Amino acid sequence: MPDMRHIIHADLDAFYAAVEQLDNPELRGLPVMVGGSPQSRGVVATASYEARVFGVHSAMPMATAVRQCPRGIVVRPRFDRYREMSRMVMDIFHHLTDLVEPLSLDEAYLDITDQVGTGKLPLGIAIDLKRRVNEETGLNVSIGVGTCKSVAKIASDLEKPDGLVVVAPGDERDFLAPLPVGKLWGIGPKTAEVLHGDGVETIGDLATQPDEWYARRFGKRAQGIKAKALGQDDDPVKTERNPKSISAETTFAEDLSNPEELRGVLGKLSGNVSSHLSRKDVKGKTVTVKLRLADFTTLTRQTTLASHTNSEEAIMETAWKLLTREMTEGRAFRLLGVGMSGFGDDLDGPQQLVLPLFESLSID
Numbered sequence: 001m002p003d004m005r006h007i008i009h010a011d012l013d014a015f016y017a018a019v020e021q022l023d024n025p026e027l028r029g030l031p032v033m034v035g036g037s038p039q040s041r042g043v044v045a046t047a048s049y050e051a052r053v054f055g056v057h058s059a060m061p062m063a064t065a066v067r068q069c070p071r072g073i074v075v076r077p078r079f080d081r082y083r084e085m086s087r088m089v090m091d092i093f094h095h096l097t098d099l100v101e102p103l104s105l106d107e108a109y110l111d112i113t114d115q116v117g118t119g120k121l122p123l124g125i126a127i128d129l130k131r132r133v134n135e136e137t138g139l140n141v142s143i144g145v146g147t148c149k150s151v152a153k154i155a156s157d158l159e160k161p162d163g164l165v166v167v168a169p170g171d172e173r174d175f176l177a178p179l180p181v182g183k184l185w186g187i188g189p190k191t192a193e194v195l196h197g198d199g200v201e202t203i204g205d206l207a208t209q210p211d212e213w214y215a216r217r218f219g220k221r222a223q224g225i226k227a228k229a230l231g232q233d234d235d236p237v238k239t240e241r242n243p244k245s246i247s248a249e250t251t252f253a254e255d256l257s258n259p260e261e262l263r264g265v266l267g268k269l270s271g272n273v274s275s276h277l278s279r280k281d282v283k284g285k286t287v288t289v290k291l292r293l294a295d296f297t298t299l300t301r302q303t304t305l306a307s308h309t310n311s312e313e314a315i316m317e318t319a320w321k322l323l324t325r326e327m328t329e330g331r332a333f334r335l336l337g338v339g340m341s342g343f344g345d346d347l348d349g350p351q352q353l354v355l356p357l358f359e360s361l362s363i364d
């Protein structure tokens with residue numbers, strides 16, 4: 001198997017809460033709930049594992065969390081500090097390999113094929129990485145290792161916190177088979193429900209469906225989903241070298257509807273994107289805004305400019321126009337993102353970079 005790859009997925013444990021416990025030793029061992037205030041309809045960004053025992057989880061209203069875990073300590077988020085810690089962790093990842101794809105502030109894929117090629121064992125590499133992250137930052141990272149991204153990602157989640165799961169080459173299919181189908185990247189709760197209706201409960205059930213069924217259920221996505229179900233996807237680890245789009249996004253501790261505040265955030269995000277464009281010496285033509293509403297609906301709106309630019313003002317004003325169209329009466333936003341794409345034909349490859357500068361939670 002000459003083209004076998006080895007991929008790590010690394011995800012910090014209870015990231016925001018862990019940083020708070022690190023910086024405030026009196027919070028260690030206690031249920032910590034980072035997020036908005038329970039009085040103002042704030043939500044939980046994350047909770048320490050001590051609080052999760054009480055059923056507290058991300059995106060839960062803080063008022064509910066406080067009810068379920070009355071001894072929980074509510075802490076307001078300090079995003080600058082999380083970004084700083086994220087950068088330290090990403091630097092450690094980069095020490096191991098150039099092939100790092102950050103997915104959010106606390107999560108990344110690493111392609112360690114070359115390192116394994118020099119005779120190191122994936123398990124040893126993973127243990128070293130966990131130790132380095134812990135020694136240099138005080139944080140715990142859970143790691144999954146496999147021969148493709150979908151397996152590595154699922155593996156990192158399996159033994160959280162402080163997890164380490166290595167799926168040996170050849171074991172992918174057996175590893176995935178018993179797991180619920182909703183664990184697969186690309187199968188959201190709604191799709192999972194439809195699949196359950198077809199009697200498909202586990203990834204193993206999914207893997208054994210005939211091709212006609214795949215085509216009917218997934219259309220163009222069929223081949224990709226099937227490859228993931230078999231643990232054979234060949235999605236590359238996308239580095240920051242040739243991005244197709246550059247974006248920054250942020251999630252609010254409390255939903256935002258005030259136009260001035262929204263404009264302020266948009267300004268910061270646009271400034272971020274603009275300075276990264278300049279640093280990479282690229283200009284884009286298409287401005288995108290990403291919005292998540294209070295009910296978690298996610299919208300993207302984009303517009304293409306007459307010429308390429310990296311100007312903060314141009315990005316900002318375009319994004320603002322797109323945003324104001326969506327600012328209808330009573331609508332509040334929980335996430336705001338600004339992106340730039342359309343860099344020209346010289347940059348190819350299906351690359352996408354979401355700056356981990358703002359707490360971008362996902363790549364869509």
Ligand code: TTP
Nearest residue numbers: 011012013014015016017045046058059106251
């Ligand atoms: P996650 O990695 O999903 O969660 P986590 O690191 O807190 O916990 P674990 O990985 O051990 O399960 O997200 C990383 C950070 O992103 C999290 O600490 C806070 C933030 N976040 C939100 O603000 N809102 C959310 O809904 C989620 C899921 C995460």
Ligand code: MG
Nearest residue numbers: 011012013106
């Ligand atoms: Mg995490």
